[in-house]
Amino acid sequence: MIQVKNLVKSFKDGQTETKVLKGIDFQAQQGEFIAIMGRSGAGKSTFLYQMSLLDFPTSGEIIIDGEHSHNMTSEQKTNFRLTKCGYVFQDYALLPELTTIENVVLPLLMQNINKKDAYQKAKEALVRIKLGHRLKNLPSQLSGGEQQRVSIARAIANHPKILFADEPTANLDNESSQAVMDFFLQLHKEGQTIIMVTHEEQYAKLAQKIVKIDDGKIISQIQN
Amino acid sequence: MFLLNLKIGFFLALRQIRRANVWTTGLIVFVMVLTFLNLVVVSGILVGLIEGSIAAYHAQYTGDVIISNLNNKKYIEGSPNIITILKNMDDVKSFTPRFSTGVIAEANYQTKKDTDKANTASAQLIGINPLAEDEVTGLSNHMLEGSYLTPNDYDKILIGYFLLKQYVTIDSPDFSALEHVYVGSKIRLTINGVTREVTVKGILKSKVDTIRRGLFMVDSEARELMGRQDNNVSEIAINLKDGVDPITFKQKLLLAGVDKSAKVQTYADAQPQFLKDIVNTFATLGNFLSSIGLVVSSITIFIVIFINALTRRKFIGILKGIGINGKAIEISYIFQSIFYAFLGSAIGLVLVYLVLVPLFRAHPIDFPFSDGILVAPLAGTLVRMWLLIVSTIIAGYIPSRMIVRKNTLDSILGRN
Ligand SMILES: Nc1ncnc2c1ncn2[C@@H]1O[C@H](COP(=O)(O)OP(=O)(O)OP(=O)(O)O)[C@@H](O)[C@H]1O
Ligand SMILES: [Mg+2]
Numbered sequence: 249m250i251q252v253k254n255l256v257k258s259f260k261d262g263q264t265e266t267k268v269l270k271g272i273d274f275q276a277q278q279g280e281f282i283a284i285m286g287r288s289g290a291g292k293s294t295f296l297y298q299m300s301l302l303d304f305p306t307s308g309e310i311i312i313d314g315e316h317s318h319n320m321t322s323e324q325k326t327n328f329r330l331t332k333c334g335y336v337f338q339d340y341a342l343l344p345e346l347t348t349i350e351n352v353v354l355p356l357l358m359q360n361i362n363k364k365d366a367y368q369k370a371k372e373a374l375v376r377i378k379l380g381h382r383l384k385n386l387p388s389q390l391s392g393g394e395q396q397r398v399s400i401a402r403a404i405a406n407h408p409k410i411l412f413a414d415e416p417t418a419n420l421d422n423e424s425s426q427a428v429m430d431f432f433l434q435l436h437k438e439g440q441t442i443i444m445v446t447h448e449e450q451y452a453k454l455a456q457k458i459v460k461i462d463d464g465k466i467i468s469q470i471q472n
Numbered sequence: 473m474f475l476l477n478l479k480i481g482f483f484l485a486l487r488q489i490r491r492a493n494v495w496t497t498g499l500i501v502f503v504m505v506l507t508f509l510n511l512v513v514v515s516g517i518l519v520g521l522i523e524g525s526i527a528a529y530h531a532q533y534t535g536d537v538i539i540s541n542l543n544n545k546k547y548i549e550g551s552p553n554i555i556t557i558l559k560n561m562d563d564v565k566s567f568t569p570r571f572s573t574g575v576i577a578e579a580n581y582q583t584k585k586d587t588d589k590a591n592t593a594s595a596q597l598i599g600i601n602p603l604a605e606d607e608v609t610g611l612s613n614h615m616l617e618g619s620y621l622t623p624n625d626y627d628k629i630l631i632g633y634f635l636l637k638q639y640v641t642i643d644s645p646d647f648s649a650l651e652h653v654y655v656g657s658k659i660r661l662t663i664n665g666v667t668r669e670v671t672v673k674g675i676l677k678s679k680v681d682t683i684r685r686g687l688f689m690v691d692s693e694a695r696e697l698m699g700r701q702d703n704n705v706s707e708i709a710i711n712l713k714d715g716v717d718p719i720t721f722k723q724k725l726l727l728a729g730v731d732k733s734a735k736v737q738t739y740a741d742a743q744p745q746f747l748k749d750i751v752n753t754f755a756t757l758g759n760f761l762s763s764i765g766l767v768v769s770s771i772t773i774f775i776v777i778f779i780n781a782l783t784r785r786k787f788i789g790i791l792k793g794i795g796i797n798g799k800a801i802e803i804s805y806i807f808q809s810i811f812y813a814f815l816g817s818a819i820g821l822v823l824v825y826l827v828l829v830p831l832f833r834a835h836p837i838d839f840p841f842s843d844g845i846l847v848a849p850l851a852g853t854l855v856r857m858w859l860l861i862v863s864t865i866i867a868g869y870i871p872s873r874m875i876v877r878k879n880t881l882d883s884i885l886g887r888n
Contacts, residue, residue: 341794355796
């Protein structure tokens with residue numbers, strides 16, 4: 249599904265060059281549920297951005313669903329994110345002037361799914377994540393946990409090949425966190441490929457594999 | 473693909489407009505309205521001043537077509553022939569032949585002491601058939617005081633109010649006016665050394681120079697004063713029946729050979745040169761001012777959309793991050809610009825046609841040589857509206873494109 253070979257990412261700021269990812273080799277199979285762990289600043293988010301094609305690496309290769317990322321134009325990458333990735337951002341990243349259902353339906357409409365089906369799918373995703381009663385609310389009228397769930401519904405509404413989630417439970421209380429993790433497990437059972445960054449051991453243990461990153465390198469990969 | 477982007481762009485624009493701050497939207501639309509008015513009204517008034525003057529000259533003096541003496545002749549030779557031709561032409565509704573000559577008018581000669589300077593003014597004496605003249609130009613509607621001439625009036629004149637001191641405040645060495653002349657006053661006219669005492673029967677007021685500086689008298693007496701034996705006239709103003717094109721009619725007169733002994737001009741040809749010059753100058757000036765307005769509004773929209781897109785840069789990044797095509801996002805800003813321009817123009821249209829045009833018609837601007845109205849032909853206005861919308865689209869597109877093209881992740885994370 250995803251193959252990463254000798255991935256390097258560095259940031260140049262004038263004279264100083266910061267190497268954040270220092271040669272990562274990694275792969276994920278179809279249907280796998282992988283947790284990525286590591287200290288703050290280890291490079292977890294950066295790694296996720298590279299794999300989801302939100303960013304491009306300094307060197308190295310990313311082959312995703314059989315395609316080499318460096319061969320893609322930026323428009324193709326956008327389209328790839330639209331059709332094959334779901335991405336749950338660390339800070340929800342909802343659009344403030346769109347209601348709950350509009351936030352979820354937008355990527356579906358962009359895929360040229362007809363309006364009725366798109367709204368139907370969006371509603372299903374939201375009902376599934378227990379937000380069926382908040383369809384017409386704006387993000388500002390939702391709690392943090394609810395916003396995170398909208399963000400997840402948006403990511404999974406069209407059944408993407410891969411779901412990326414960057415600390416989906418970071419801002420949630422235990423109960424909400426547990427609900428999100430239960431949902432991920434359920435998706436995983438249905439065959440969803442999930443790559444999730446998390447700080448919390450208890451949630452990482454729910455995944456099939458835990459990948460530990462430190463100082464820009466993978467230091468261990470443990471099969472649960 | 474384009475259609476899909478259009479659809480998504482519209483989806484986003486609609487929600488952004490709907491949930492935008494009312495005051496901001498109001499302010500932008502207000503700027504658009506002002507720009508629209510600037511585009512339409514400024515040049516419309518400039519043109520209106522001249523149009524008012526042209527219309528007055530047309531209605532009150534030349535008629536639709538005017539025949540006058542050749543430049544090297546004092547009169548139209550063979551005038552009776554031409555009059556016969558006109559009488560037999562179906563296109564002609566009415567016409568009025570005029571005799572005209574320069575005169576010196578003198579007032580207050582009875583009370584003048586030997587040492588005093590004579591109170592004189594030079595003017596044009598115009599002999600008219602009062603009925604025919606009134607039918608063509610409605611001269612009797614321009615009476616300021618007194619009454620209009622009748623065909624049997626003898627030694628009676630109408631005098632333009634610009635020749636009378638009590639109406640003109642101008643006091644310059646080369647401008648002379650008659651003092652203490654009212655309806656019933658007697659003045660002396662001198663033509664080629666012949667002097668005649670006449671009574672002022674009425675005072676004319678108009679913005680057309682030939683009327684407000686003219687002396688009008690019944691034609692038979694004017695001819696006698698001029699010492700003329702022939703029947704040749706100085707000019708003939710012709711009104712055509714409804715729907716007859718003056719240019720076509722002029723061609724017919726040329727075919728009939730009228731131009732051998734006279735100058736044939738449509739009312740447009742016969743406009744005073746200064747008006748013709750001013751029309752172009754004003755049109756240029758109007759367009760120049762409009763262009764400035766257009767540039768200012770474009771910059772305003774540019775800044776508004778730029779700031780809007782900049783403050784929403786994170787969300788633009790998120791949109792791209794979840795796979796929304798950049799074109800669709802750009803289009804959403806274009807839609808917003810169009811919305812502002814359309815709303816502004818629509819309010820502007822209502823203001824122009826339901827408020828300003830009727831207002832100026834009811835209360836024309838009192839300009840020395842015309843009653844200025846607001847001229848805003850719909851076609852021209854729509855062209856200007858279109859211009860405004862196009863410039864707004866460009867002004868909205870450029871900044872949105874600048875922001876949309878920035879790196880997606882940098883936008884989401886707020887990095888530079
Ligand atoms: N544009 C950049 N320029 C310079 N350094 C950067 C840039 N982006 C990230 N970094 C650095 O890369 C390192 C890794 O950042 P990253 O966000 O991937 O960490 P993380 O593992 O996700 O941390 P956290 O758990 O806090 O989210 C950090 O030290 C950060 O300062
Ligand atoms: Mg992170």
